[in-house]
Amino acid sequence: MSEATPAKSMDEIMALCKRRGFVYQASEIYGGINGFWDYGPLGAQLKKNLRDAWWQDMIMNPCWGRKGPNGERVRCVPLETRIIQHPKVWEASGHVGGFNDPMVDCRETKARYRFDHVSVFVPASGDAGERPLFAFMKDSPSEAKQQKKAERAFGAVKVVPLTSIPVEQFAKVLGPDAEKVGTLTEPRQFNLMFKTYIGATATEDDKAYLRPETAQGIFVQFKNVVDTTRVKVPFGIGNTGTSFRNEVTPRNFTFRSREFEQAELEFFCHPSESQDWYKFWRDFRMEWWQSIGLKGENLILREHEKDELSHYSQGTSDVEYRFPFTAPGFGELEGIAHRGCFDLTQHQEHSKVKLEYFDQERGEKLPNGSTKGERYMPHCIEPAAGLDRGALAIMCEAYTKDPSRPSPEIMKFHPRIAPIKAAVFPLVNKDGMPEVAERLYDELNAKFGRTGFIETDAKQSIGKRYARMDEAGCPFCFTIDGETLTNQTVTVRDRDTGGQERIAINAVSEYVKKKLGV
RNA sequence: GCGGGUGUAGCUCAGUGGUAGAGCGUCAGCCUUCCAAGCUGAAUGUCGAGGGUUCGAAUCCCUUCGCCCGCUCCA
Numbered sequence: 001m002s003e004a005t006p007a008k009s010m011d012e013i014m015a016l017c018k019r020r021g022f023v024y025q026a027s028e029i030y031g032g033i034n035g036f037w038d039y040g041p042l043g044a045q046l047k048k049n050l051r052d053a054w055w056q057d058m059i060m061n062p063c064w065g066r067k068g069p070n071g072e073r074v075r076c077v078p079l080e081t082r083i084i085q086h087p088k089v090w091e092a093s094g095h096v097g098g099f100n101d102p103m104v105d106c107r108e109t110k111a112r113y114r115f116d117h118v119s120v121f122v123p124a125s126g127d128a129g130e131r132p133l134f135a136f137m138k139d140s141p142s143e144a145k146q147q148k149k150a151e152r153a154f155g156a157v158k159v160v161p162l163t164s165i166p167v168e169q170f171a172k173v174l175g176p177d178a179e180k181v182g183t184l185t186e187p188r189q190f191n192l193m194f195k196t197y198i199g200a201t202a203t204e205d206d207k208a209y210l211r212p213e214t215a216q217g218i219f220v221q222f223k224n225v226v227d228t229t230r231v232k233v234p235f236g237i238g239n240t241g242t243s244f245r246n247e248v249t250p251r252n253f254t255f256r257s258r259e260f261e262q263a264e265l266e267f268f269c270h271p272s273e274s275q276d277w278y279k280f281w282r283d284f285r286m287e288w289w290q291s292i293g294l295k296g297e298n299l300i301l302r303e304h305e306k307d308e309l310s311h312y313s314q315g316t317s318d319v320e321y322r323f324p325f326t327a328p329g330f331g332e333l334e335g336i337a338h339r340g341c342f343d344l345t346q347h348q349e350h351s352k353v354k355l356e357y358f359d360q361e362r363g364e365k366l367p368n369g370s371t372k373g374e375r376y377m378p379h380c381i382e383p384a385a386g387l388d389r390g391a392l393a394i395m396c397e398a399y400t401k402d403p404s405r406p407s408p409e410i411m412k413f414h415p416r417i418a419p420i421k422a423a424v425f426p427l428v429n430k431d432g433m434p435e436v437a438e439r440l441y442d443e444l445n446a447k448f449g450r451t452g453f454i455e456t457d458a459k460q461s462i463g464k465r466y467a468r469m470d471e472a473g474c475p476f477c478f479t480i481d482g483e484t485l486t487n488q489t490v491t492v493r494d495r496d497t498g499g500q501e502r503i504a505i506n507a508v509s510e511y512v513k514k515k516l517g518v
Numbered sequence: 519g520c521g522g523g524u525g526u527a528g529c530u531c532a533g534u535g536g537u538a539g540a541g542c543g544u545c546a547g548c549c550u551u552c553c554a555a556g557c558u559g560a561a562u563g564u565c566g567a568g569g570g571u572u573c574g575a576a577u578c579c580c581u582u583c584g585c586c587c588g589c590u591c592c593a
Contacts, residue, residue: 019529031566032584095593105519248591407554427551463553482551498553
């Protein structure tokens, strides 16, 4: 951790989130429920602003109107797909298999292993008899240690997976770092997908899953979007919505929640252009997070190593933020993955519906001037962002402690994301100031109320009202004072500096408009 | 799932067996012409929940839940 960014206290951030109504524990009056968090009034608006910014910059005006690597405007359309999909969707996507890794625990060492990752030294030939079998993890210290023991016991040894050993024989297995035999539990299933039942009878035949990602809904509707709109590859389909994962250990405030919201774009392109688009999206997504306030060295773009990649991926990058609880490490905000044609191919195989795209602009030129066309399976670039993680990163980044100020805790939100956009205060609650404040408040609320809260408050001292706005992250406060009544000017107080300037009261709307970028 | 810590007002916390507390915040009033100022007053708790021991439990014991840290996990 560098000197420039002193560690922020997660406890203090969480306390402020509760105190000012950003985040509440879900079902708190019943004792809470592990892995679930609710947003209070300010948090709900903050997250909506984040979601709206994504929607605007990814779908309605993708990449701020910038041209893609093909030299044309980036084109995207929205989609809203359901949390519950046909169960076969998750078989095709690989989630049913992948979300069911059986695990074994060691009763002695308390270690937990993925069942299919554990190997065992057994005699090269014949039965071990009453002698133990020596379990180990490949490429861990246990490998050499157990091999030594096994060779002493059996002479020649061979390696077999633990999955090939009948559970009845586990009593003979010596765990990787155990002293006694028989400490491994039988393999247990960990279902990372939430299960539910469709229909009132709720039998096993009615089983369905709550989606672990929004992406599959997009792939499943790819053909409908192509057939019913005038989109042409390359283009993207965006979808925001709630997903569910039965995390083994929900941890770190809202960072690893069991219910969370994603904003995913699946961008479809010709295989030959896919690398260019991958790089394009990777770089834009990094720039986008920076543009909404995650500036500085706490945000990084990290390209995955080859051995980190999924078997189908030809490249993945993460936008990562250094949270107080990950520092000096980073936590993932968004993954930008080159998924190749894996998903569409999988769904084509499982559904038996052709999902290939017929590209009329490709292929050899015909005498009449048109082209012959080319049929291919589009490749897909997937920028998949976590909105709750984004909101959390924004809150952590915004949280600033300045003991030199009378109100030491300040949320320095980017104006575009700030849940409270502006506040209007009469300096004192008399002499006609409240009436002027009321009129200005009405004007601002009518013009900017759709972007967030506009506040007004005449009670208590002006310092206290400014302080409250600092903690809530309101970027500007407009104050009506004695001078307003004579020359029609107000003061603008800047949240981050506490500095003030004086502007004409009829210029306030324009000022806010410009600062909010709306 | 394991181990450690923790849970008292909105927030931070004190309270080790004998009437439930403080600071800050919140609210009301007064005051106040620019930064949590001052004065007066007020509200707020099944002491995380359940059970037990005891004449009596926030306090001791058991169970359970949440949160934090470490392990484990993270397709």
